[in-house]
Amino acid sequence: MSATAAPAAVKPMISIDSISKWYGPVQVLKDCTTQVTKGEVVVVCGPSGSGKSTLIKTVNALEPIQKGSITVDGIGVQAKGTNLPKLRSRVGMVFQHFELFPHLSITDNLTLGQRKVLGRSNEDARTRGLKLLDRVGLSAHAHKYPGQLSGGQQQRVAIARALSMDPIVMLFDEPTSALDPEMVGEVLDVMVNLAREGMTMMVVTHEMGFARKVANRVVFMDRGEIVEDATKDDFFDKPRSDRAQTFLSKILAH
Amino acid sequence: MFSDFDLKVILSSLPYLFGTGMVFTLTLTALAASGGIVIGTLLALMRLSGIAVLAWPAKAYVNVMRSLPLVLVIFWFYFLVPYMGQWLTGASAPISVGAFTSALVTFTLFEAAYFSEIMRAGIQAIPKGQTAAAQAIGLNYRQTMATVVLPQAFRNMLPLLLTQTIVLFQDTSLVYVISLTDFLGAASKVAQRDGRLVEMYLFAAVIYLLICIVASTLVRRLQRRIAIIR
Numbered sequence: 055m056s057a058t059a060a061p062a063a064v065k066p067m068i069s070i071d072s073i074s075k076w077y078g079p080v081q082v083l084k085d086c087t088t089q090v091t092k093g094e095v096v097v098v099c100g101p102s103g104s105g106k107s108t109l110i111k112t113v114n115a116l117e118p119i120q121k122g123s124i125t126v127d128g129i130g131v132q133a134k135g136t137n138l139p140k141l142r143s144r145v146g147m148v149f150q151h152f153e154l155f156p157h158l159s160i161t162d163n164l165t166l167g168q169r170k171v172l173g174r175s176n177e178d179a180r181t182r183g184l185k186l187l188d189r190v191g192l193s194a195h196a197h198k199y200p201g202q203l204s205g206g207q208q209q210r211v212a213i214a215r216a217l218s219m220d221p222i223v224m225l226f227d228e229p230t231s232a233l234d235p236e237m238v239g240e241v242l243d244v245m246v247n248l249a250r251e252g253m254t255m256m257v258v259t260h261e262m263g264f265a266r267k268v269a270n271r272v273v274f275m276d277r278g279e280i281v282e283d284a285t286k287d288d289f290f291d292k293p294r295s296d297r298a299q300t301f302l303s304k305i306l307a308h
Numbered sequence: 309m310f311s312d313f314d315l316k317v318i319l320s321s322l323p324y325l326f327g328t329g330m331v332f333t334l335t336l337t338a339l340a341a342s343g344g345i346v347i348g349t350l351l352a353l354m355r356l357s358g359i360a361v362l363a364w365p366a367k368a369y370v371n372v373m374r375s376l377p378l379v380l381v382i383f384w385f386y387f388l389v390p391y392m393g394q395w396l397t398g399a400s401a402p403i404s405v406g407a408f409t410s411a412l413v414t415f416t417l418f419e420a421a422y423f424s425e426i427m428r429a430g431i432q433a434i435p436k437g438q439t440a441a442a443q444a445i446g447l448n449y450r451q452t453m454a455t456v457v458l459p460q461a462f463r464n465m466l467p468l469l470l471t472q473t474i475v476l477f478q479d480t481s482l483v484y485v486i487s488l489t490d491f492l493g494a495a496s497k498v499a500q501r502d503g504r505l506v507e508m509y510l511f512a513a514v515i516y517l518l519i520c521i522v523a524s525t526l527v528r529r530l531q532r533r534i535a536i537i538r
């Protein structure tokens with residue numbers, strides 16, 4: 055379907071292969087197939103309830119699927135022998151509502167996974183955590199608690215937390231949609247930098263400015279289906295489906 | 309009746325009332341509350357596990373305990389604990405454990421049912437996103453519970469856990485049925501010995517009242533602080 059399907063030699067970082075998912079009798083993902091190759095930034099968009107969050111959460115098995123298969127860096131997400139915690143630790147995820155741990159200081163939020171999952175020493179985890187905090191411009195807040203930070207700051211910490219695990223790919227589920235408008239920019243800046251440094255990213259977002267700036271491809275979903283999977287330019291300039299055209303005209307009208 | 313109210317009998321028995329009686333009451337309360345919270349949390353986790361063979365026995369246990377009067381449980385356990393000890397240690401005969409151990413086991417297991425309901429509500433109130441975030445950085449079930457879910461549930465539920473502990477503090481006076489001497493028991497013994505029922509029971513009531521009022525006030529203050537943090 056995609057005009058820029060990866061050449062056979064390039065192994066995809068994420069490969070989603072004809073997956074379907076049901077909630078009871080309701081099918082929320084219908085035979086979805088797409089890939090993300092190393093270094094690629096793929097933006098996923100579509101109307102509310104189209105299955106974007108569900109799709110992205112299947113990648114690290116936060117949502118189970120009933121059909122199809124997914125691999126991350128060649129490892130089967132549903133395969134029996136897969137060590138899920140280990141696989142998840144290599145896939146960074148950023149949530150719409152940040153989901154920092156409110157009972158832990160910013161520093162502890164940044165070191166928890168490093169210590170418990172990667173077995174790093176306190177010292178080591180701290181040094182790396184603080185370096186990442188600096189990278190998102192928040193070193194002054196290391197000792198604070200999540201509740202003391204603004205939404206934009208919390209989301210930047212959440213990105214730093216995901217990066218602290220040295221992920222090979224980052225997933226974002228509407229990282230800016232819960233933010234006040236004036237805070238969207240600071241979070242997008244961090245994401246743009248990340249993309250420019252070559253991070254492989256799958257991003258559910260309606261920020262079309264971000265998509266235009268750094269996306270390689272756009273996946274458009276509607277009613278559980280991947281309706282369009284195109285290069286950024288193709289998607290914005292000549293969307294093929296009516297549904298994508300309607301969606302674009304609505305969202306760009308704002 | 310109050311014309312010959314005798315303060316001296318109270319004063320002279322203070323060392324016994326507090327040194328023996330109150331120490332017993334507080335020790336039993338503290339130990340049973342700690343043990344009850346630990347076991348109650350495990351019961352709550354079993355019940356929320358989604359695994360029928362774990363959830364069902366936990367649910368049955370909690371419901372049975374909560375429908376029995378405490379006095380009855382104390383009696384039963386007094387006879388049963390030696391057999392439980394035998395079963396646990398594989399000894400050849402029932403183990404004699406003494407009334408205190410028996411009472412401690414009873415209160416711990418009885419309160420566990422109530423603490424488990426509190427912890428269950430606390431765990432369920434933690435947003436699903438917190439669990440997802442913990443899993444997303446690679447924490448396994450045990451780590452997710454131990455470092456993310458339970459600390460928050462415990463903190464949020466602390467006022468309720470403490471309120472339940474105050475109830476437990478009052479309930480420990482029931483140990484008189486197996487001839488143990490708690491604070492009330494001590495007061496009662498002095499009352500019988502010296503024929504000073506009014507003085508001693510009035511004094512005991514005042515002490516229980518004071519302790520519970522102070523404790524409840526502190527819990528309420530704590531509750532306000534937790535509300536601010538959240």
Ligand SMILES: Nc1ncnc2c1ncn2[C@@H]1O[C@H](COP(=O)(O)OP(=O)(O)OP(=O)(O)O)[C@@H](O)[C@H]1O
Pocket residue numbers: 077082100101102103104105106107108109
């Ligand atoms: N736990 C659930 N039980 C039943 N149905 C669910 C559940 N979670 C999601 N759904 C349904 O699955 C569909 C896809 O939901 P999903 O959250 O993936 O959509 P989305 O594209 O992310 O929407 P939004 O833009 O609102 O975030 C929706 O119709 C939703 O109602």
Ligand SMILES: [Mg+2]
Pocket residue numbers: 106107108227228
């Ligand atoms: Mg969503």
